[in-house]
Structure formats: structure tokens, C-alpha cells
Amino acid sequence: MSFGLAQPLALLALPLALLPLVFHGQRVQSVAALASLPPDPWSTAADWMLRGVATLAALALVLGIAGLYRAEQVVERIGLGAQVVMLIDSSGSMDRPYVTGNRGTSRAAVWGTYRSKGQIARELLAEYAARRPRDMNALFMFSSHPIPVLPLTDKPAAIQAAIEAGTYERGLASTDLGAGLIQALEFFKDQPFSGSRIVLLVSDGSAVLTIPVQDHIRNLLEKYRVTLYWLYMRDQHSPGLQPGRNGEIAPEQQVHAFFSSMGLPYRAYPAEDPTALKRAIAEVDRLQNLPIRYSDVLPRVDLSGGCYLVALIALALTLGARVVEVEL
Amino acid sequence: MALRRWRRPAVLALLLAAVATAATFADPRLHMRTPTYRYVFVFDISQSMNAEDANYDGEPGSRLAVAKRTTLEALMTLPCGTEAGLALFTGHRAFLLLTPIEICAHYRELRAVLQGISWRMAWEQRSEVAKGLYKSLALVAQLPRHTRLVFISDGHEAPPIDPEVPPRFTGRAGAVRGLVVGVGGDSPVSIPKFDESGARRGEWSAQDFADRAADWPHTAPPSEVANAHLSALKEPHLMALAAQTGLAYLRLQDAAALAAQLRHDRLAIPRSEAVDVRAALAAMALVALLLSLLAQRGARR
Numbered sequence: 234m235s236f237g238l239a240q241p242l243a244l245l246a247l248p249l250a251l252l253p254l255v256f257h258g259q260r261v262q263s264v265a266a267l268a269s270l271p272p273d274p275w276s277t278a279a280d281w282m283l284r285g286v287a288t289l290a291a292l293a294l295v296l297g298i299a300g301l302y303r304a305e306q307v308v309e310r311i312g313l314g315a316q317v318v319m320l321i322d323s324s325g326s327m328d329r330p331y332v333t334g335n336r337g338t339s340r341a342a343v344w345g346t347y348r349s350k351g352q353i354a355r356e357l358l359a360e361y362a363a364r365r366p367r368d369m370n371a372l373f374m375f376s377s378h379p380i381p382v383l384p385l386t387d388k389p390a391a392i393q394a395a396i397e398a399g400t401y402e403r404g405l406a407s408t409d410l411g412a413g414l415i416q417a418l419e420f421f422k423d424q425p426f427s428g429s430r431i432v433l434l435v436s437d438g439s440a441v442l443t444i445p446v447q448d449h450i451r452n453l454l455e456k457y458r459v460t461l462y463w464l465y466m467r468d469q470h471s472p473g474l475q476p477g478r479n480g481e482i483a484p485e486q487q488v489h490a491f492f493s494s495m496g497l498p499y500r501a502y503p504a505e506d507p508t509a510l511k512r513a514i515a516e517v518d519r520l521q522n523l524p525i526r527y528s529d530v531l532p533r534v535d536l537s538g539g540c541y542l543v544a545l546i547a548l549a550l551t552l553g554a555r556v557v558e559v560e561l
Numbered sequence: 562m563a564l565r566r567w568r569r570p571a572v573l574a575l576l577l578a579a580v581a582t583a584a585t586f587a588d589p590r591l592h593m594r595t596p597t598y599r600y601v602f603v604f605d606i607s608q609s610m611n612a613e614d615a616n617y618d619g620e621p622g623s624r625l626a627v628a629k630r631t632t633l634e635a636l637m638t639l640p641c642g643t644e645a646g647l648a649l650f651t652g653h654r655a656f657l658l659l660t661p662i663e664i665c666a667h668y669r670e671l672r673a674v675l676q677g678i679s680w681r682m683a684w685e686q687r688s689e690v691a692k693g694l695y696k697s698l699a700l701v702a703q704l705p706r707h708t709r710l711v712f713i714s715d716g717h718e719a720p721p722i723d724p725e726v727p728p729r730f731t732g733r734a735g736a737v738r739g740l741v742v743g744v745g746g747d748s749p750v751s752i753p754k755f756d757e758s759g760a761r762r763g764e765w766s767a768q769d770f771a772d773r774a775a776d777w778p779h780t781a782p783p784s785e786v787a788n789a790h791l792s793a794l795k796e797p798h799l800m801a802l803a804a805q806t807g808l809a810y811l812r813l814q815d816a817a818a819l820a821a822q823l824r825h826d827r828l829a830i831p832r833s834e835a836v837d838v839r840a841a842l843a844a845m846a847l848v849a850l851l852l853s854l855l856a857q858r859g860a861r862r
Binding site: 240243246249252253256259287290291294295297298300376377378380381382383384386388390391394395397398399401402405406537538541542544545548549551552555556 | 567571572575576578579582583585586646648649654655656657658659660661662663666667669670673674677681682683684685700703704839840843844846847850851854855857
């Protein structure tokens with residue numbers, strides 16, 4: 234525990250606090266001959282006690298003015314949380330209307346007149362991050378190139394700022410899901426393994442993964458022991474993840490089939506299901522409760538109020554003593 | 562008489578001290594106006610920003626690297642409560658990475674995002690500075706009121722602007738306040754070339770641009786077309802853009818100059834702040850206490 238002063242310059246007034254020791258401030262009685270009075274140890278003790286109390290009052294006032302505080306403390310805690318890399322698809326296809334909530338608005342897809350997959354995705358992510366404040370989150374994006382935005386952080390405001398940033402304007406160009414995923418996984422290379430690791434992919438899955446890229450992804454997932462979650466943003470005109478009668482035709486169905494066939498921890502959450510987010514959070518809660526080390530900051534505590542309280546008591550005592558002084 | 566005891570100056574001063582101290586518990590506050598700041602920094606990450614004609618404290622470096630370092634250092638000197646967001650520019654638009662967040666609590670995060678900004682994030686090979694600036698202004702206009710734009714670029718347009726169809730600014734000049742920051746040297750230098758893995762592969766040559774003559778307006782002088790692979794800070798162009806959009810212009814020199822511009826009155830956001838005045842009451846109490854001691858010393862009856 235350490236203490237600090239908000240206004241250290243106020244300590245220059247500290248010598249003033251010693252004045253009560255010199256100037257006692259008590260009423261002076263004239264006596265004909267001091268020597269005729271017997272020495273009284275109780276009187277001497279009372280005298281110095283009163284001086285001490287006045288000194289204490291002055292001292293407490295100076296410390297209060299200087300803004301005494303207990304400094305903020307960083308405590309390391311062991312909690313239950315996860316290291317989550319949010320990997321957001323920021324390609325142009327994410328600007329298309331989301332599967333629900335856009336009825337009658339999307340004939341002419343004019344940006345700003347409808348809710349895009351990307352905007353819905355970021356809303357869901359913001360909610361997810363708000364519900365799991367203990368997690369360390371990182372945020373990566375990808376379109377034609379991976380864009381690593383924010384490394385792992387435990388500051389909720391920072392991750393929310395990164396999530397919100399993508400909601401104002403349209404997304405970028407084409408999609409390279411493979412490159413994005415590989416970069417997000419490679420991020421774990423230099424990270425200490427201090428908790429469960431998740432890549433939370435948020436995408437409409439309109440991408441093609443070639444065989445070498447598939448191998449690379451599988452190897453990295455295994456090597457860095459990462460669980461893959463896919464928050465699937467279904468397009469207004471997409472058949473969804475489950476193959477229909479004609480087999481896996483849509484790109485997202487192929488991507489989903491590949492992830493499912495890896496034999497590694499993986500789960501897809503179609504976001505149009507209103508319970509999907511809840512289920513995803515519950516799943517993370519259930520599976521990812523490995524201990525994680527995180528540091529918590531106990532904010533600084535202002536102690537000047539306490540100083541003033543001490544000063545007030547000391548002043549009241551002094552005042553009381555002055556009022557009961559006797560006149561001979 | 563009990564009342565007479567209270568009427569002595571020493572006791573009255575002491576009483577004043579006690580009352581002033583007691584008053585601190587009412588937690589009195591004064592409302593004062595203190596400026597605060599909110600910016601979005603937009604970094605040009607097009608390839609010309611890799612040209613190595615900038616310097617940081619006399620140490621040469623690429624325009625982008627120097628811009629990042631100088632910005633970070635300038636940010637560190639701004640008061641807590643300042644908010645900063647970060648965005649990229651390439652192609653013809655800006656792309657927001659981070660909405661503005663408070664700089665002191667998030668210094669580590671801002672530094673990490675800022676240091677991570679790289680030409681490799683570019684989603685397009687073009688660099689249409691004028692359009693990028695206009696789009697940046699439109700982006701910042703959507704953010705909370707009083708967000709200021711800091712647009713950092715070398716002004717290098719690739720492909721060059723066709724004077725017959727220049728990009729049009731449709732916004733209102735001065736609607737978003739801010740700063741255009743020019744980075745780079747005055748004489749044209751070559752632009753480094755990198756491969757996909759990020760390894761350096763020589764420099765862009767005139768040959769690379771030979772087959773791109775179609776990019777150029779037919780009115781362009783041949784000498785300019787021949788030097789398309791070189792790049793310098795296009796200061797007049799950036800100054801003209803700044804003037805057109807109602808922004809200030811600054812040539813990037815050092816962090817102190819940038820910080821001074823960032824703290825310019827025009828960019829400050831007035832804000833009323835409740836200031837704790839307990840210390841003033843306590844000081845009054847201290848003075849009263851000491852006066853009381855001294856008063857008694859003088860009194861001799």
C-alpha cells in the first residue's frame with residue numbers, strides 16, 4: 234500500500250504545523266512570583282497535550298490541503314476468463330442486409346437505409362464483451378488483407394471502441410477469410426498460455442478456403458490450442474449453414490463443413506437465432522472456465538476527508554480548552 | 562461570564578477555524594470551465610508513406626514511422642481526459658479502427674494500435690488524398706460532436722488528379738474542425754517496394770509506371786509522368802485542401818509543435834468541470850488557527 238499527494242507543494246506549509254509547539258495560545262496569567270507556585274506535573278502535561286492537539290490539527294489540515302490519498306493498487310487476481318480474439322469480417326459482403334429486420338427496406342440497398350450484417354455483428358459483439366468483462370479481448374479484422382487492430386486488453390472501453398469503430402462506414406473490399414484466420418491464430422504465438430483461448434469469428438462466410446489454407450488453419454488451431462467459435466451472420470438471401478437437398482453449395486456451408494470436419498473444438502452460432510448470443514455466452518461460460526490471471530486496479534482513495542475529520546476533532550478539543558480557561 | 566470567554570479574538574479565530582473545517586464536509590464545489598479535446602487521427606498508409614525522407618529528432622525514418630512516433634509523443638503531453646481515436650486512409654476513403662477513447666487510462670492500448678498501423682493494412686493500392694480527406698471529414702462528422710480531425714499525409718496523389726474532373730468537396734468548410742499534417746521532404750525521393758511477406762524488394766522504378774500512362778490526364782507534362790515513381794511532400798496541395806475544407810495546416814516537425822497545434826483554442830472543447838474547493842476552506846482554517854495562537858500571544862491583560 235502506498236500513499237501519495239495530489240498537491241505536494243502544499244507540504245511547504247508543513248513547518249507552520251510546528252507553530253503550536255512554540256506559541257501555545259493559552260491565556261497568560263500574571264503571577265507575582267512564579268517561583269512561589271509549586272511545580273504541577275498535571276498542568277505541565279495538560280499544557281503539552283494541548284499544544285500537541287493544536288499541532289495535530291494544523292498537521293491534518295496541511296495533509297488535507299495536500300490531498301493525501303492511498304495510491305491505486307494493481308492486484309493480480311486469478312479468475313475465470315478467456316483470451317478472446319474477435320475476428321471480424323469487414324469485407325463488402327458484410328454491408329449487405331441482414332437476414333431479419335429489413336423487410337421492405339432492402340430493395341434498393343442504399344447504405345444507411347437498412348441494417349447491415351456488419352452492424353448487427355458489432356452490436357452482438359458489444360453485448361458479448363459487456364457480459365464477459367473478465368475476459369481479455371483482442372480485435373482483428375479482415376477483408377482482402379488482415380488488419381490487426383487491438384492486441385489483448387482488459388479495458389472494456391478500449392474493446393468497445395474498437396467494436397464500435399466499424400459501424401459508421403461501409404466495409405472494405407473483398408474477403409480473404411483464410412489470411413484473416415491465420416493471422417488471428419498466429420497472434421497466440423507470442424502470448425503466454427494463461428487461460429483458455431478462443432477465436433470468435435464473426436462472418437457471413439462468403440469465402441473459399443483452399444486446401445493448403447485449410448491445412449494451415451487446422452495446424453495452427455491444434456498447435457496453439459485454440460477453440461473456434463463462429464458467429465454466423467446470415468445474408469438476406471442465404472440458405473444458412475445447414476446443407477439442403479442439393480448438398481453443400483453455398484460458400485458458408487462449405488466453410489462450415491470444413492470447420493466441423495477438423496475434429497477440433499468448434500461451434501457455430503447462427504446469429505439470427507435470438508438465443509444464439511445467449512447460448513454462445515453460456516457455452517463460453519461452461520467450457521472456458523479455466524483459470525486466467527488478470528490484473529485488477531483498485532482505484533486511488535482520497536483520504537483528505539479523513540484528514541479534515543481529524544483536524545475538526547483536534548480543533549474542537551482546542552476550542553473547548555480555550556473556553557474553559559479560568560481567570561484568576 | 563461564559564459569553565465573554567467566546568468574545569476574545571483568539572477564541573473567535575479558533576471558532577472560525579473549526580467552522581471552516583466543518584464546512585469541508587458539505588463537499589463544496591465550484592464550476593470552472595476547462596478545455597478538453599477529442600481527435601480522430603487519420604494516417605495515410607499508402608505506399609508513398611514508406612519513403613524515407615522524414616526524421617524524428619534528427620533520426621531519419623519513413624514518413625509513416627515518423628508520423629506515428631511524433632503523434633504518440635504529442636499525445637503523451639496532452640492532459641488526461643483528452644480522447645483520441647485512430648483511422649487509416651488509403652484508396653479514396655478513411656477506415657476507422659478505434660473511436661475516441663481517453664488517453665491516460667488507455668495509453669497502452671492506444672500505443673499498441675498506433676504502433677500496429679502499417680502499410681500492410683492497405684486494402685487498395687491507390688492513394689486519392691483529396692477524396693480521402695473529404696471522406697475523413699464525413700466520417701468524423703458522424704462521431705460525437707466536437708470530434709476534431711487530424712489528417713496526416715504526404716499529399717501524394719496516385720493516380721494524379723485530372724484537373725478537368727477534380728474531386729468535389731460537398732461538405733461545409735469548417736463544419737468539422739481540425740488539422741492537416743504534411744509529412745515528408747521537399748525533393749522527390751524513391752519509394753521502397755515490399756513483397757507480400759513484408760520484405761523489402763528494392764524501389765519503385767520508372768519502368769513500373771511505364772505502362773500506367775493511362776492513369777495520367779492527357780494534359781500532364783511529360784516530365785511529371787516520367788517522375789511518377791518519385792515522391793515528395795506535396796505541401797501546396799495539402800495547404801489548398803486544408804484551406805478549402807476549413808482546416809489548419811501544419812508541417813510535421815516535432816512533437817512539441819504538433820502538440821501546440823492540437824491544443825489550439827480552435828480545437829478545444831469547452832467543458833464545465835466541478836472543482837473541489839475543500840482545500841481552500843482548509844487553508845482558511847489553518848490560517849485562522851495560527852492567527853488564534855499569535856493573537857493570544859500578543860494579548861496580555
